[in-house]
Amino acid sequence: MAGIYIHIPFCKQACTYCDFHFSTSMANGGDMVGSLLTEMDLRTNYLESRELDSIYFGGGTPSILRAKQLEAIFENLHKNFNWRSTCEITLEANPDDITPENLFLWKRMGINRLSIGLQSFNNAELKWMNRAHTAEESFKCVKMAQDAGFDNISIDLIYGSKFQTLSDWHKTLDTAIALNTSHISSYNLTIESKTALGVNYKRGKEPGVNEDLSSKQFLLMIEKFSNAGFLHYEISNFAKPDFLAVHNSNYWLQKPYLGIGPSAHSFNGKSRQWNVKNNSLYIKALNEGGTYFEKEELSTRDAYNEYVLTRLRTIWGCDVKEIEKKFGEKFLSYFKNGCEEKREFLIETNGVYTLNESGKLQADGIASDLFFL
Ligand code: SF4
Structure with a gap:
């Protein structure tokens, strides 16, 4: 069994803390999808087993894709790989893309798990993060996804920002639990130097992360999520029984995976390789038969x-x-x-x-x- 990761390198706007690979211009969106399909065709034999137990659309913001683009990717996946109905198929989605129409289409395509980037329930903090949604939209979209029949929903949270006292975090955790999702990923804020937050921090316009407070928030989170029935199965991840993320668990258990798209990593048990972190170079290399990745054999x-x-x-x-x-x-x-x-x-x-x-x-x-x- 193996997994596939597909990186969709586009976002509506740049979150201030984010150092993932993405572009805020969709100008070459069509070409990008074409290149993703080409890479899939070229790498059908990368995994020893073509039977998948997880497919993960990450990014960037995969929920930004139009239905036709997502359908083309699924068609190509079906052409090159096999999977059973139990295969976990995750789509990372931002609240502002979650609509009844999209939920219906995603479900029809076979997506059975949503990973929704909520990050915070504080509108001032969301604005500071430059997120494209409000707390109210977060509550609404989770409910909408549940009503549409998605029972495997993960939400992302961030702790450690200047907006959170311990008692604010207490409320955030209670709010997250009340959303009644099956999985929660919660990350300590890290200030990466090349992000807008990193630049402002370097200029002295933003404070650093208070590590002592972050540690308290981490311990409080373990206590509250455990009491609410979540299993703390990885430092930043909590799941209700039977809802541990198959895809991420496979990474942590050193199972092979194929990464498609700019910046995506792949692992086959013996070597690792990683694709170029640049949309234009990735598209050009795939169009012209050039090299688009680097590789290292693992000692x-x-x-x-x-x-x-x-x-x-x-x-x-x-x-x-x-x-x-x-x-x-x-x-x-x-x-x-x-x-x-x-x-x-x-x-x-x-x-x-x-x-x-x-x-x-x-x-x-x-x-x-x-x-x-
Ligand atoms: S956090 Fe997500 S939505 Fe925001 S810029 Fe990064 S990849 Fe895009």
Whole structure:
């Protein structure tokens, strides 16, 4: 089983904090869809298995696509791959694109999971983020999607901005729970240097993230979402039972995936490759038969480091038996020694290491301390 990620590199407007690859001009939207289809045709054999258990439309803003464009992509997917009715098919959607007409079309095409970028329920904060929707539209669109029969809905939230006190975040969490969705992804704000927020921060016009407050918000979030019946299965992800994201879980479990579109990454178990992060260059290369990606073979050390980085963030944790089988005795002994030094942050159950609460607050730092250098 494997997954496909399709990157739709267009957005209506640029959110101030976002450093994903996208353009706010749809001028070459038609050419882009043509190039996505060409790339799919070229890479039909990239995955050992053509049977998919997840298809993920990410971006950018995939919900910006017109029905005909999305239909053309589905037609091509059907031509090149197989999947059963249980295949998870996710569309990232922004609230302002969610209408009864679009919901009907998406459902008819086979999309069975929506990932909706709400980010905040505070209109001043949404404006500061330069989001294209209001809190009221967020409430309305989730209800609309539920009424249209989507039972697998994820919402995205961001914490750590200057707009949130701990008590504001308390209310945000309650509001998110009340929306009664099956999945919530919630990310700590990071200030990336090339974003509008990053530039304003560098100029001293925006404060940095208050790490102490963010940590409190993170712990409060775990407590409240857990009490509301969500499983905290990855540092930033919470799911109701049976609604863990198949696509994202596959990333974290090192399953193969094919990434289509500018900036998309692919992994086949042995190597990684990533497409050019530029819409015009991507289209030109696909039209002219040129190179549009870079590739690296993964050494055992790279594969071990990636395993530790991704697994430690999940409930599946790092399994010593798996480490020995995949990477050998040398890496196993290195891992065990590292865990001994970090034992105050770890829980060990039958040879599987996961992070305790203090460990979760510094997951990436602990993982990098366990890296084989
Ligand atoms: S956060 Fe989403 S909608 Fe906003 S610019 Fe980034 S990709 Fe586009």
